[in-house]
Amino acid sequence: MTNAVDPQEFVAKVAAGLTAPGAPFEMTVEPVVGVPIPVFAKRYASLRELLEHSLRWGERDYLVTEDRRISFAEHAAAAGALATALAARYGIGKGDRVGILAANGPDWVIAFWAAQCLGAIPVGYNAWWAPREIAYGLEHATPTVVIADAKRAALLAETATELPILTMDEDLPALITEFGGGEIPSTPVAEDDPAVILYTSGTSGRPKGVVHSQRNMVAISDYHRFTDAMLAAFMGQEPGDAPSDRRYLVTAPLFHIASLHNLVIPRLRTGAAVVFPHGGFEVGRVLSLVESEKVTNWAAVPTMASRLLDHDVDQHDLSSLSALSLNSAPSSPALLAALRAKMPTLQFALTTSYGLTESGTAATVATPLDLAADDASVGRAIIGVAMEIRDAAGNAVGDGEEGEICIRSPYVMLGYWNDDAATKASIDDQRWLRSGDFGTLNQGRLTVSGRRTDLILRGGENVYPTEIENVLVEHPAVLDCAVFGMSHPDLGQEVAAIVVAEPGTVDPEELRAFVAERLAYFKVPVRWRITSDMLPRNATGKVIRRELAI
Template sequence: MTDVVDPQQLAAQVAAGLTAPGAPFELTVEPVLGVPIPVLAHRSRSLRALLEHSLRWGERDYLVTEDRRLSFTEHAAAAGALATALARRYGVGKGDRVGILAANGPDWVIAFWAAQCLGAIPVGYNAWWAPPEIAYGLAHTTPSVVIADAKRAARLAETGTAIPVLAMETDLPALLTEFTGAEIPETPVAEDDPAVILYTSGTSGKPKGVVHSQRNMVAVSDYHRFTDAMLAAFTGQPLGEGPSERRYLVTAPLFHIASLHNLVIPRLVTGAAAVFPHGAFEPGRVLSLVERERVTNWAAVPTMASRLLEHDVAQHDLSSLTALSLNSAPTSPALLAALRAKLPTLNLSLTTSYGLTESGTAATVATPPDLAVDDASVGRPIFGVEVRIRDTDGTVLPDGTEGEICIRSPYVMLGYWNDDAATARAIDGERWLRSGDFGTLTDGRLTVSGRRTDLILRGGENVYPVEIENVLTEHPAVTECAVFGVAHPDLGQEVAAVVVTEPGTVDPADLRAFVAARLAHFKVPVHWRLTAEPLPRNATGKVTRRDLAV
C-alpha cells in the first residue's frame, strides 16, 4: 500500500528544517518598532547591501527589454554613476526624496538604486496620473529632483513645477557618461529608515503615500530566497547560493509592489533576470517576448490572463514558462479553470495571492494543492506572515467566522507619509495592519468575502469613488454625485457615475472630458446616468451606493 503524503505537512517539515537554529533561514524574535516580531537571524540590513551582493552575478542578464539588455555589473555601475551625479549636481542626500515618473524600463530601476546608494527615498509616482494628480504628489512628498520619461516630463511641465526634472532619454545618458567609473556611494541607514514611497488610493479622496522601510524590502527579498530554497528541497535540488536560471516577466507597473518589491529587487539576491515588454499589454507581443527570452515566471493581473485566453497561444513556444501567478485583484474560479484548459502545462504551478500595498508583499498565497481543495480561496499566510480575522472591537474570531483581515509581518509598511492619523487607523499598537477587507480563515486558508468599502478594482488598479466624486463636484452643473463599480468580463469592474444635475445643463461627454483632464484614464467613468432626483441616503445621511448599483 502506498502512503499518501500530505503536501502541507511536508511543506511544514521542510520549512522547519530551513528555519531551525544554524540553518540558512534561522528565525529569531527581535523588537521591530517596539513589538517582538520573528525575523531572520542572518540577514542584510539595507538595500544597498543587496546591490553590493548583485556584483557577484557579473555579466549575467539583470534587466532585459525588447531592445536593451543590462547585466548586473552594468546596472550597478549605472546606479553608482547616477547616484554620484544626483549628489554632486542636485545635492541629494540621506532622507531626500527622488521622484520617479515613468513607464517600466531599466532607467526606472537604475534611478531607484541610485537613490538607495545615497540613503535617499525614491518615490514611485503613478505613471498614469494626470497633471493635477502629479501636482498633488509633488506637493505631498516634495522631491529634490524628479526623473521622468519624455511623455511624463511633458505632464510635469503642465504642473508648472520648479523642481528639477531629469529626462530619461537625454539627461540620464549624459550624466551616466559624465560620471562613468564613479565609485558606488554608500550611506549608512537603519533597518527601519524609510526606503521607498509608493502611492495607493485613499478613502479620503487623495492618494496616500505608503512608506516601506529598508527592513520591509530586504525581508521581501529574503522571502523570495526562502521560496527558492523550499522549491529546491521539494525537487531534490541542492540549496546553493545561486545564480538562478529563472527569468521573470514584468508586466505590472514598477510603481506597484507586485513588480518592484517582488520581481525586480529580489533578483539582485537570486541572480535571475527581469524582462520588460514595451508599451501597453498586447498578448501577441508579450508572448513573443516570452518565447524569445525563454521567460520562466510570470506574475500577471487577472485582466491580462483573461486577454491571454482570447489569443492563439499555440503560435508561440511557451515551453519555458513554468509558473504563472495571478495578483493584484480577485481571481474567479472560472478564470482559473479556463487558464488550466488553455495552458495545461501550468496546472501544477498556477497560483493566486492576496495582499495590498500596505502589506509589502502577498499576505497569503494559494498554491496548486490549496486551489485543488478550494479554488475560491487565496491560500495560506506566507513565510513570516501572521493573519487573523477580527471583529469591529478587535476580538480575534474563530475559524470560519467572517471579519476584518488583519496582518502582521516584517513586510508591513512603516505607515503613510506625513499622515500620522491615517497610520494610526491602519496599524495598531501591536503592529497589526487592518486591511479594511473582510474574509474568513478555514483550516488555515483565507477566503476574501468583501473588498475595502466601495473600492472599485479595475484591471488590477484600485479606484476609490470619493476621489472621482470630489472632481465631479467641482463641475458647476453638478449638484451631487455617486461613483461605484459595475461588473466587466475583462477588467473585473468598470467605473460608473450617477450625477444629479438640472436637465439640459450638461451631458456625459462634457463630464467625461472634465474628469479626464484631472484624473488618470482608468478613473474616468465609462457608464453615466444623469438625473434630477436626489441620491438615496441612509439614516446617517450617507449615500447608499448599493441602491444605485442595482
C-alpha cells in the same frame, strides 16, 4: 504497501527544516519599530548591501527589454554613477526624496538604486496620473528632483513645477557618462529607515504615500529566496548560492509592489533576470517576448491572464513558462479553470495571492496544492506573516467566522508619509495592519469575502469613488453624484457614475472630458446616468450604494 504522505505535512516539515536554528533561513524574534516580531536571523541590513551582493553576478542579464540588455555589473555601475551625479550636482543626501515618474524600463530601476546608494528615498509616482494628480504628489512628497521619461516630462511641465526634471532619454545617459568610473556611493541607514514611497488611492479622496522601510524590502527579498529554497527541496536539491536561471516577466507597473518589491529587487539577491515588454499590454507581443527570452515566471493581474483566453497561444512556444501567478485582484475559480483548459501546461503552475500595498508583499499565497483543495481561497499566510480575522471590536474570531483581515509581519509598511492619523487608523500599537478587507480563515486558508468599502477594482488598479466624486462636484452643473463599480467581463469592474443635475445643463461627454483633465484615464467613468432625482441616503447622510444602478 506504502504510507500516504499528507502534502501539507510535508510542506510544513520542509519549512521547519529551512527555518530551524543554524539553518539558512533561521527565524528569530527581534524588535521591529519597537514590537517583537519574527524575522530572518541571517539577513542584510539595507538595500545598498543587496546592490553590493549583485556584483557577484557580473555579466549575467539583469534588465532586459526588446532592445536593451543590461547586466548586473552594468546596472550597478550606472546606479553608482547616477548617485554620484545626484549628490554632486543636486545635493541629494540621506532622507531626500527622488521622484520617479515614468513607464517601466531599465532607467526606472537604475534611478531607484541610485537613490538607495545615497540613503535617499525614491518616490514611485503613478505614471498614469494626470497633471493635477502629479502636482499633488510633488507637493505631498516634496522631492528634490524628479526623474521622468519624455511623456511624463511633458506632463510635469503642465504642472508649472520649478523642480529640476531629469529626463531618461537625455539627462540620465549624459550624467552616467560624466560621473561614471568611480566608486559606488554608500550611505549608512538603519533597518527601519524609509526606503521607498509608493502611492495608493485613499478613501479620503487623495492618494496616500505608503512608506516601506529598508527592513521591509530586504525581508521581502529573503521571502522570495525562501520560496526558491522550498521549491529546490521539493525537487530533492539542497539550497545554495548559485545564480538562478529563472527569467521573470514584468507587466505590472514599477510603482506597484508586485513588480518593484516582488520581482525586480529580489533578483539582485538571486541573480535572475527581469524582462520588460515595451508599451501597453498587448497579448501577442508579450507572448512573443516570453518565447524569445525564454521567460519562466510571469506575475500577471487577472485581466491580463484573461486575455490569453481569446488569443491563439499555440502560435507561440511557451514551453519555458513554468509559473503563472495571478496578483493584485481576486481571481475567480472560473478564470482559473479556463486558463488550465486553455494552457494545460499551467495545470500545476497557477498560483493566486492576497495582499495590498501596505502589506509589502502577498500576505497569503494559494499554491496549486491549495487551489486543488479550494479554488476560491487565496491560500495560506506566507513565511513571517501572522494573520487574524477580527470582529468590529478588534477581537479575533474563530475558524470560519467572517471579519476584518489583519496582518502582522516584517513586510508591513512603516506607515503613510506625513499622515499620522491615517497610519494610526491602519496600524495598531502592536503593529497589526487593518486591511479594511473582510474574509474567513478555514484550516489556515483565507477566503476574501468583501473588498474595502466601495473600492472598485478595475484591471488590477484600485479606484476609490470618493476621489472621483470630489472632482465631479467641482463642475458647476453637478448638484450631487455617486461613483461605483459595475461588473465587466475583462476588467473585472468598470467605473460608473450617477450625477444629479438640472435637466439639460450637462451631458456625459462634457463630464467625461472634465474628469479626464483631472484624473488618470482608468478613473474616468465610462457609464453615466444623469438625473434630477436625489440620491438614496441613509440616516447619517451617506449614499446607499447598493441601491445604485445604471
